[in-house]
Amino acid sequence: xxxxxxxxxxxxxxxxxxxxxxxxxxxxxxxxxxxxxxxxxxxxxxxxxxxxxxxxxxxxxxxxxxxxxxxxxxxxxxxxxxxxxxxxxxxxxxxxxxxxxxxxxxxxxxxxxxxxxxxxxxxxxxxxxxxxxxxxxxxxxxxxxxxxxxxxxxxxxxxxxxxxxxxxxxxxxxxxxxxxxxxxxxxxxxxxxxxxxxxxxxxxxxxxxxxxxxxxxxxxxxxxxxxxxxxxxxxxxxxxxxxxxxxxxxxxxxxxxxxxxxxxxxxxxxxxxxxxxxxxxxxxxxxxxxxxxxxxxxxxxxxxxxxxxxxxxxxxxxxxxxxxxxxxxxxxxxxxxxxxxxxxxxxxxxxxxxxxxxxxxxxxxxxxxxxxxxxxxxxxxxxxxxxxxxxxxxxxxxxxxxxxxxxxxxxxxxxxxxxxxxxxxxxxxxxxxxxxxxxxxxxxxxxxxxxxxxxxxxxxxxxxxxxxxxxxxxxxxxxxxxxxxxxx
Numbered sequence: 001x002x003x004x005x006x007x008x009x010x011x012x013x014x015x016x017x018x019x020x021x022x023x024x025x026x027x028x029x030x031x032x033x034x035x036x037x038x039x040x041x042x043x044x045x046x047x048x049x050x051x052x053x054x055x056x057x058x059x060x061x062x063x064x065x066x067x068x069x070x071x072x073x074x075x076x077x078x079x080x081x082x083x084x085x086x087x088x089x090x091x092x093x094x095x096x097x098x099x100x101x102x103x104x105x106x107x108x109x110x111x112x113x114x115x116x117x118x119x120x121x122x123x124x125x126x127x128x129x130x131x132x133x134x135x136x137x138x139x140x141x142x143x144x145x146x147x148x149x150x151x152x153x154x155x156x157x158x159x160x161x162x163x164x165x166x167x168x169x170x171x172x173x174x175x176x177x178x179x180x181x182x183x184x185x186x187x188x189x190x191x192x193x194x195x196x197x198x199x200x201x202x203x204x205x206x207x208x209x210x211x212x213x214x215x216x217x218x219x220x221x222x223x224x225x226x227x228x229x230x231x232x233x234x235x236x237x238x239x240x241x242x243x244x245x246x247x248x249x250x251x252x253x254x255x256x257x258x259x260x261x262x263x264x265x266x267x268x269x270x271x272x273x274x275x276x277x278x279x280x281x282x283x284x285x286x287x288x289x290x291x292x293x294x295x296x297x298x299x300x301x302x303x304x305x306x307x308x309x310x311x312x313x314x315x316x317x318x319x320x321x322x323x324x325x326x327x328x329x330x331x332x333x334x335x336x337x338x339x340x341x342x343x344x345x346x347x348x349x350x351x352x353x354x355x356x357x358x359x360x361x362x363x364x365x366x367x368x369x370x371x372x373x374x375x376x377x378x379x380x381x382x383x384x385x386x387x388x389x390x391x392x393x394x395x396x397x398x399x400x401x402x403x404x405x406x407x408x409x410x411x412x413x414x415x416x417x418x419x420x421x422x423x424x425x426x427x428x429x430x431x432x433x434x435x436x437x438x439x440x441x442x443x444x445x446x447x448x449x450x451x452x453x454x455x456x457x458x459x460x461x462x463x464x465x466x467x468x469x470x471x472x473x474x475x476x477x478x479x480x481x482x483x484x485x486x487x488x
Contacts, residue, residue, distance in 0.1 A: 010028055010029055010030040010352060010353070010354045011026075011028060011029045011030070012029070012030065012031075012032075013025045013026075013029040013030065013031060013352075016030075016031050016032035016035070017031065017032065017035065018031075023349075024304075024305070024349040024350070024351060025349065025350040025351060025352050026305065026351055026352070027082060027083060027084075027085045027305065027351050027352060027353045028082065028352075028353070029352055030352045030354040030355070031350070031352070036352060036354050036355050036358060037358050038200065039344075039348060039350050039352070039355040039358075040354075040355040040356070040357075040358025040359040040361075040362060041200060041358075041359070041362065042199055042200035042344055042348075043087055043341050043344055043355060043356060043358075043359035044359045044362045044363055044366070045199070045200055045203050045379075046087075046199060046338075046340040046341050046343065046344045046387075046391060047069065047087050047089040047338050047340050047341055047359075047363075048066065048366075048377070048379075050089055050090060050092070050163065050338070050340060051065055051066055051069050051089035051090045051333075051338075051363075052065065052066060052090075052377055054090040054091070054092050054333065055090055055333045058094065058098040058114065058333065059098070059102060059110070059111065059114070059239060060111065060114070060115070060331070060332070060333050061268050061269050061270075061331065061332075062377070063268040063366075063367055063370060064268035064269065064270060064330070064331060064332050064333075064367065065090050065327075065332055065333040066363050066366050066367050067268055067332075067363065067364050067366065067367015067368060068326070068327040068330065068332035068333070068335075068367070069087070069088055069089050069090065069327075069333075069335065069360075069363050070359075070360040070361060070362070070363030070364035070365075070366075070367065071323075071326065071327070071360070071364065072088040072323035072324075072326060072327050072335045073086075073087050073088045073323075073356060073357075073359065073360040073363070074357065074360045075319065075322065075323050075326060076088050076316075076319040076320065076323055076337075077353055077356060077357065077360075079315060079318065079319035079322065080312055080315050080316055080319055082353045083307075083309065083312055084298060084301060084309055084312055084316055085301060085345065085351045085352065085353045085355075085356055086297060086301065086316075086337040086338065086341065086342070086356070087337070087338045087340075087341040087356055087359060087360075088320065088323050088335040088336065088337060088338065089335065089336070089338040089340070089341075090333040090334065090335065090336075091286070091290065091324075091333070091334040091335055091336035092160075092163075092442075092443070093286040093289045093290055093293070093334070093336065093443060093444050094118055094121070094283050094286050094334050097117070097282040097283035097286060098114050098118075098283070101113055101114050101117060101279045101282055101283075102114065102241070109274070111271055111331065112271060112272065112273055112274035113274055113275075113276045113279040114279070115271070115273040115274075115328040115329075115331050115332070116273035116274045116275040116276065116279065116280075116328075117275070117276070117279040117280045117282065117283045118283055118324060118328045118333075118334045119273050119275075119324070119325055119328040119329060120275065120280045120283075120284075121280070121283050121284055121286060121287050121324070121334070122321045122322070122323075122324030122325040122328060122334065123321065123325055124284065124287050124321070125287050125290055125291070125317060125318075125320060125321030125324065126317075126318045126320075126321025126322050126325065127321070128287065128291055128317055128321070129314050129315065129316070129317030129318025129319070129320070129321055130314065130318055131314070132291075132313060132314035132317060133314025133315055133318065134314070135314075136311075140295060140310060140313050140314075141310070143451070143455075144292070144295050144296075144299075144451075146402055146403065146406035146408055147403065147406075147408045147415045147419060147454065148419075148450055148451060148454055149295065149296055149299045149399075149402055150399040150400065150401075150402035150403040150406070150408065151399060151419040151422060151423060151450045152292045152293065152295065152296035152299075152399070152447060152450060153296040153297075153299060153300050153395065153396075153398050153399035153402060154395075154396045154397075154398075154399025154400060154423060155396075155399075155422060155423050155426035155427070155443055155446045155447065155450070156293055156296050156297070156339050156395060156396075156399075156443060157339055157343075157392045157393065157394070157395025157396030157397070157398070157399065158392065158393075158395075158396040158423065158426065158427055159423075159426030159427060159429065159442055159443040159446060160339065160388070160392045160443075161389075161392060161427060162427075162428075162429050162442070163388065163392075164385050164388050164389045164392065167225060167381065167385075168381045168382065168384045168385030168388060169381075169382070169385035169386075169389070170222060170223065170381075170385075171220070171222045171223070171224065171380065171381030171382045171385065172210070172220050172222060172253055172380060172381065172382025172385075173382065173385075174382075175206055175209060175210055175213070175253065175380060175382035175383060175385075175386065176382040176383070176385035176386040176389070177386065178206070178209060178386065179202050179203075179205060179206035179209070179382070179383050179385075179386025179387060180202075180385075180386035180387070180389055180390060181386075182201075182202050182205050182206070182386075183198050183199060183201075183202035183386065183387065183390055184390075186198040186201055186202065187347065198347060199343075199344055199347060199348075199387055199390070199391070202383075202386065202387050203379060203383055203384075203387055206379075206380065206382070206383030206386055206387070207254065207379060207380065207383055209383075210253035210254050210380040210382065210383060211253070211254045213253060214252045214253050214254055219250040219251055219252050219253075220250070220251065220252075220253055221248050221249065221250045221251075222248055222251075222381075223246050223247060223248045224246060224249075224251065224381070225240075225246055226240055226246060227246055227249070227251075228246060228247050228248070228249040229244050229245065229246055229247070230244070230245065230247045231243060231244050253380045253382065254378060254380055255378060256375075256378060258374040258377065258378065259371060259374045259375050259378060261374075262370040262371040262374040263370050263371065264369060264370075264371050265368060265369055265370075266368070266369075266370055267368065268367055268370075269331070270330045270331045270332075271330075271331035272329075272330075272331070273328055273329060273331070286334075286444055288444070288447065288448055288451070289443055289444035289447045289448070290317075290320065290321075290336055291317055292447040292450075292451060293336055293337070293443070293447070294313070294316050294317045294320050294336070294337055295313055295317075296399075297316075297337040297339065297342060298310075298312065298313050298316050298337075299402060300342055300395065300398045300399075300402075301342060301345070301351070303398060303401060303402055303405075304342075304345060304346060304349075304351065304398070305351050316337070320335060320336060320337060323335045339391070339392065339395040340388065340391050340392075341356075341359075342394075342395055342398075343390070343391030343392065343394045343395050344391065346394045346395070346398065347390070347391075347394065413457070414454065414457045414458050414461050415454070417453070417457065418449060418450055418452075418453025418454045418456075418457060419450055419453075419454065421449055421450075421453065422446040422447065422448075422449040422450030422453065423446060423450075424446075425442075425445050425446040425449055426442055426443050426445070426446030426447070427446075428442070429441050429442030429443070429445070429446075430442070430445060430446075431445075432445055
């Protein structure tokens, strides 16, 4: 089969079944189509939880977000010519800004202001991508040396720990623990194809376990996002926000009510964006986090595939910005390359872009078929907790791998101090209010501290002749992912 990244063909890897231990399936390769479809389905499940939940948190239509994530992923793959396997799901970097925009505003008008503000941020991100592409990879190496890149990759993974700790795991901690242990065992005991789809098998196992527990042990009492909302006066309220929070209540772990009531076919609800300068200013800082996030993801993928993807960083950032413009133009959610799916690649060692096209088409079908979307959305939070704790952890450790393979010296305080502080801020996640209507938090806050802190301390150290006066020692080894080091 004719092949090449960016074309509609992929080389068949080996016999198309299970790659031998230690081998990987490259971006321009694929397994047999049934196996590729299985990997694509695993990517859908990996991204679905966050892509569905974050729009709910921001007050946007989750079904539209899922459908447009498929459109965004296809657009992304075409722009990067299939050389950077990534899935574009809903970005969490805008959550703080969106909360501020919605404060005390009518919901319908706020929806338009939110998507309009994020659309402008997408334009700015795309322009930054063009600038980086024109200036070349050298600018990225200066702004994001290995010590910073590893930190960004690490805080992207570990910075999502609060999603597991606050949202998924508490919904059913025993199911989460059991699902996690099941995935551990599958990854170790099965070295073939089954081991490579351990995440998907874990989700199926956890789903079945939850269904059985509902009938054997009865309902579980826990908090579900967006449900049983109670205000300060103890009465039911809408919508969810600072003074209207979800509270615990008894419920089945698995509910098919939404599946039964959903239509088989239908377009999600769309709306046009509107533009308000104050709203735009609230979300623009997220662009910094997205540049660092995309750079970190590209570095992580390059590290896994042993490919120098640095020349494509500008194109990748542009593609993410363009995708965000497309999705928000119809009322959808902001996009970003997804750590969850990079985690799937780390677990499976299958980097085929064919699987991402399959995942994108499945996501579009989900968006057009509310019943299927409701079925996947019925995956219990405890199950997602057991799976995402593995995926996020793998991403975090890829950051450490970048440090090790580039021999980053943490005896140098220029490296140690801002990096450590930024990671802790992301893990918190720490919230830093700036005035009444604006705040930095979590991954965005940690990224800014890592970037600004490292370069400021390096400049100061250079002025006073300190240990960080010269170029980082790791820079001599070349960019992370440029080809050195063993594959994960």
